[in-house]
Amino acid sequence: MSESNVIVSNEPWQKPLPNIDKDNEEFYEGLKKHKFLVWRCKTCGASYWPKAYCINHENEPFAANMEWAESSGRGKIFAFNRHHMAFHPGFKDEIPYVYALIELDEGPLVSSTLVGSTMPKDVYDVGQKVEVVYEDHPAEGFTLPRFRIVD
Numbered sequence: 001m002s003e004s005n006v007i008v009s010n011e012p013w014q015k016p017l018p019n020i021d022k023d024n025e026e027f028y029e030g031l032k033k034h035k036f037l038v039w040r041c042k043t044c045g046a047s048y049w050p051k052a053y054c055i056n057h058e059n060e061p062f063a064a065n066m067e068w069a070e071s072s073g074r075g076k077i078f079a080f081n082r083h084h085m086a087f088h089p090g091f092k093d094e095i096p097y098v099y100a101l102i103e104l105d106e107g108p109l110v111s112s113t114l115v116g117s118t119m120p121k122d123v124y125d126v127g128q129k130v131e132v133v134y135e136d137h138p139a140e141g142f143t144l145p146r147f148r149i150v151d
């Protein structure tokens with residue numbers, strides 16, 4: 001994935017901080033390296049996000065045959081919603097923004113906001129192909145995933 005998929009934000013972060021814990025810290029470490037990791041079953045290759053057990057083998061949660069693996073970072077819009085109200089003061093400069101549920105090519109659903117010049121407008125935009133964009137926040141030391149529509 002090319003570096004054009006990276007946004008560097010030097011704006012002070014005014015929003016709630018991401019909840020990084022032991023179950024997702026490797027995912028956030030991956031984002032800093034500009035990799036979108038999914039939780040994958042070594043036995044059947046099924047992908048999950050966030051961490052889950054593999055439904056194909058009735059595994060224990062986080063069983064030994066699961067691992068983080070790099071995804072394509074590509075998917076399609078599963079659903080979206082245009083927000084005209086900020087739910088947190090940190091979002092008010094970005095109104096309206098589009099919050100989307102993305103179905104990754106590997107299968108899992110992830111939610112994020114969309115960036116870029118093309119935004120979905122109506123129901124016909126469900127299914128539009130998207131790719132991940134990594135938003136680096138060097139001052140705060142984390143990277144967040146966004147998605148943008150690709151032609």
Ligand SMILES: [Zn+2]
Pocket residue numbers: 041042043044045046054055056057
């Ligand atoms: Zn499996």
